[in-house]
Amino acid sequence: MxxxxxxxxxxxxxxxxxxxxxxxxxxxxxxxxxxxxxxxxxxxxxxxxxxxxxxxxxxxxxxxxxxxxxxxxxGWHLLGTARMGTDPRTSVVDPYGRSHDIPNLYVMDGSVFVTSGGVNPTSTITALALRSTEHLIASRRDQRIPA
Ligand SMILES: Cc1cc2nc3c(=O)[nH]c(=O)nc-3n(C[C@H](O)[C@H](O)[C@H](O)COP(=O)(O)OP(=O)(O)OC[C@H]3O[C@@H](n4cnc5c(N)ncnc54)[C@H](O)[C@@H]3O)c2cc1C
Structure with missing residues (x-):
């Protein structure tokens, strides 16, 4: 064993x-x-x-x-590279997955993780996608597009 x-x-x-x-x-x-x-x-x-x-x-x-x-x-949990945060200097997307640089670009996958736990991430990826989508729908009238 x-x-x-x-x-x-x-x-x-x-x-x-x-x-x-x-x-x-x-x-x-x-x-x-x-x-x-x-x-x-x-x-x-x-x-x-x-x-x-x-x-x-x-x-x-x-x-x-x-x-x-x-x-x-x-090393099968592919996470990070577009991490979530409130500060554009240290993160790629905001807490709802919207790109700091491109306001009508949303990232909803494992890349927004800031750290990785020792266990499986997919349920959390799914929960974050649902959360971001709900926010996207709720704020749809305020969407900005790049100039
Ligand atoms: C062998 C293995 C076992 C795993 N077992 C588990 C488990 O039991 N439980 C669990 O929770 N997690 C498990 N994971 C981890 C989990 O699968 C990943 O963390 C999760 O799938 C990541 O989701 P994602 O949407 O971020 O990326 P992905 O699922 O990798 O999706 C990325 C997508 O983008 C597409 N893509 C890439 N480049 C481009 C491009 N240029 N243009 C267009 N499309 C593109 C890819 O084809 C892919 O469909 C496992 C992973 C592996 C490899």
Whole structure:
């Protein structure tokens, strides 16, 4: 049997997604470049839980236990890059998903997340989309278009 350990990273400004200067996809669109480092807190979180998982297997009678410190091929929750906030200097969209730069552009997906939890995000993405849509309908008469 195997255990999978999920830890939740603390927010870290050094972790970011930027546009790669050279790499493009098959359509010539610039590819994302992900900058990420395991923080000391995350490392300690993982080490603690790996030790508990190992302990549980030995207690259950396992005689050969192998651990992998970090699954490099994981990372399936595609979040961030157009983060939500009230300050246009530090965020891309407002609390209802409207772009600070382009007033009739709304973003309703996982990219508006500011941080990511250790668990599945889709229910929250859906809830945010409903919330933004309700606000869009309620404020439809006040919509602005770019000059
Ligand atoms: C293997 C795997 C397992 C997962 N399991 C779970 C789970 O169990 N529970 C959970 O909650 N989450 C799970 N997730 C995460 C979840 O699927 C994503 O976080 C979520 O789908 C993100 O939604 P999104 O709308 O932001 O982006 P996406 O669902 O990725 O939608 C983006 C859309 O934009 C389209 N697109 C991209 N570029 C362009 C372009 N240039 N022009 C037009 N369209 C474009 C893409 O084709 C795609 O349809 C899993 C993810 C993966 C990969």
């Amino acid at each position: 195997s255990w999978g350990i999920f830890g939740e990273d603390l927010p870290d400004e050094a972790n970011r997604v930027t546009v790669d200067a050279a790499l493009t996809d098959s359509s010539g669109i610039p590819a994302p470049k992900i900058t990420y480092a395991v923080s000391e807190n995350s490392r300690r979180l993982l080490d603690f839980h790996i030790a508990r998982a190992t302990e549980s297997l030995h207690t259950a009678g396992a005689y050969d236990v192998a651990t992998e410190a970090l699954m490099r091929s994981s």
